[in-house]
Amino acid sequence: MRRFQPTAYLRTTPWAHRATPLGMGFGKTRFASPVDAFKLVYIAKDLPTSIAEAIVRDRFEGAAARALTMADISDWGVCAVDATARLRVLDLRKDGCFQLGISTDIVGAKAQDEARLFSQTLYDTSDLDGILYHSRLRKKDCVAVYDRAVDTKLAAEPVVELETLAALVPALRSLKIDVIV
Template sequence: MRLDKTIRQRLAVRADVTDYVRIIARPCRNAARHGFGKSRFSSPKDKFRLLYLAQDPMTAVAETIVRDRFQDRAERVIFQEEFDRYSIAAVRNPGPLFLLDLRYEGANLLGVSTDAVRARAQASGRRLSQVIYDRTDFDGILYMSFITAPPPASRRIAP
């Protein structure tokens, strides 16, 4: 996978993540570190750990608790007891993070499969994040939740 330097520079952003949030399972809330996970951008070589953040509580809940649980189900209920198993934390960072912005056309511009940032299958996202970790100095990736992101204006359906 080749990530063109000029395009990387075009997609580079400094992002202040102060007050971004994450949902944490209560048994883990005091843990300083977690093991290597298997999520969209986790290292296939277990070379780095991730911290997923959301700009708002709705997205954090959708990504952490809801995910695909209602697919093919008529009843869509989450009981309070399940929410009680989680905590929400606001994040503070001393300065902006240096991120690769893949929220919009970034994957296409880099010649990376859009599956890396949009598909349920996560293998291509893991490969991409490993290349970013190995070959660049980015702190991470800025991308849109595929669960809560609104469709692009050109694809919205009028009422």
């Protein structure tokens, strides 16, 4: 367990959900409950990582062109998220999985079933606020925050349209993605 207080982390979220920047639903994400027992908010250290995790994911596997259309981008927003108190997280960056004697597939595999089962066990057997890990796509810091800590320990700025950010073009360049107008 580690105490961690992220500041100015970013959440990329569908524009349709802009009114609830920290809103959560049940999903099929890396650390989601396999039985819909809890919800999560995912935040990333930087804009490229947030975009890669939320929008890009594995869409360019085997594709010759790495391009998004404006329609792909215009459906998304982004907001800054700060922890108002230190989060109690399990740190799976670096050698966290090795130290715990658990599979590195939990943080590194494309398949997510093992990570979901692990997260469910962690949620059920601890009072941790979430999991600190490296994005498998970018190897940058991300935090999956359990629903039990979101309302009491996170605060978000309003969601802004992703396409209006000056940082969007450099973020996409760093991901080696072109935008088709």
